[in-house]
Amino acid sequence: MAFLARLNRPWIHFIVLGLALFELQRWAFPEPKPVIGPLAPARVDSLRQQWLALAGSPPSEEQLQGMVAQELDRDMLFQRALELELHLYDQVVYQRLLRNMAFLQMGEGKSEQEIYQQALDMRLHLGDEVIKRRMIQVMEQLLLAARPPLPVNEVDIAAEFESRREELRRPPRYSIEQLYFNREREDEVPAVVERIQSEGLSAEQARSLSSPFLPGYVFRQQTPDQLARNFGAAFVLNLQEAIPQAGQWVGPLRSTYGLHYVWVEAIEPSRDATLEEVRQQLERDLLSRRRATALADAIADLREDYEVRTS
Template identity: 80%
Template sequence: MSLPTWLRQPWLHFVVIGLVLFFLQSWAFPEPKPVVGPLSEARIDNLHQQWLAVAGQPPSEEQLQSMITQELDRDMLFQRALSLELHLYDQVVYQRLLRNLDFLGMGQDLSDQERYQQALDMRLHLGDEVIKRRMIQVMEQLLLAARPPAEVIEADIAAEFAARQDELRRPPRYSIEQLYFSREREDEVVDVVERIQRENLSAAEARQLSSPFLPGYVFRAQTPDQLARNFGAAFVMNFQEAAPQPGQWVGPLRSTYGLHYVWVESIEPARDATLDEVRPQLERDLYSRRRAEALAAAIDDLREQFEVRRS
């Protein structure tokens, strides 16, 4: 059985051979991937110093490697944003480049569009950290638009509430009035306490016998954390260890500032939170977690398109 005439045409043979060679070449010699990294020693040292400034101690090797990975991811996202020319359509970048030219004192006799083009020609956008952060943010938004986080539904909220009940428990709240005695007046405290008890003085009546206290004297419905912000952690520990009861004086109690004699007006005991109270928090936490997971997965996929060099 002979082939049809059109299949025996030389030009067709050349086309087929050309296509085969093209696909073989693409398979055997693919286009090189864009390269990200490695970080310079100066940038790695900067990451090290940033951690030291925040944590007060050098990062472990694992922590340092995690920071390096995050920095390489930032470089990758920035490079991808530039390849998509996202910087050419962003008003934040536009205004930032004009401000940079103003700072450099250049292009004063040009229009804004001409100055913007001048800044691009000078490649100012490549070395500006504000522009880099903006481009990374835009790129992350694009990745999430293509791969949105899973929707938070009522069953998710209920499960999160059940799993975190201990964490979400509402702390006790104390309504107190206090008399403050600076360190210079601590010797007077015993006499003042005796006078309050003898004359049955209220906290308001006894206030004139104490020292000035900048945060104030009356504190309503305060959690232990809120009290600590005004008096320090030592005061809260001493206060709670004294087993305060409503309608009683407690102390004197020591804080980082001096001594305090405290009238306990009322106490709201600790209790379990209700779902309605913490629903907004749970929704935010769940969405934030799922957003981070979706973004991490999208960045993992994007890494396949780059050659990431760590060293």
């Protein structure tokens, strides 16, 4: 009872009432959140032009809104980095501002620290895209440090391997030697082929009968994609349609450049990849996806601290 009596003091009632009123005020009148956006029309148009340059067609409204959302996220991360004053402790920012000041021919006779402080006073860090990208990168690293992605274990790798078995299938590989005939010499091809067959010439022996071919004449263990880089897609299609057999001549086959008479030395058929062959790739892909997911979740949480305006 003595304890309760001690609590029955006007000054204690005043403190409790004050705290209650303070909390009530915070609940009824919260601090306004920092505002991010909306993007200026010029920036939206710039995003639209970037898409057009890369895709060859204008973005859909959904695609444009996706780009706008990403840009607003970048602005938010940059704003958060500035609030944390990360730019004051980053050497990339420091050196970038010094270079900018040198380009502007300002700060003559001053020390580097004085020039750097002058650049900050001029707020040059706010309009520099290199600094913005750097600060966004640092913020992403901080967010991931606070919410690291889940580690990848053997069970994850095995499951990923099974789900992507067809995608990871190893393509066939061809070991070939070829004789090339440019368009001016295509009429000679039947006679050359007949001579090779009648005299039993090897590809190396018959090479002097063909035209020079800049990529070369011998190609070992080449995938279809690798052959296409040297001969073009039409050549690969014609080679596959000929159903080549190891130890036989094929052709002549047409490519973008002319005709090719091809000696097939060996063919490694397409096959399933082994887990060990693709383990590192699978682990990288899983980590990359989990990092992207963890970062997206962290950015979504960060949005709760801001008022993001899309329009």
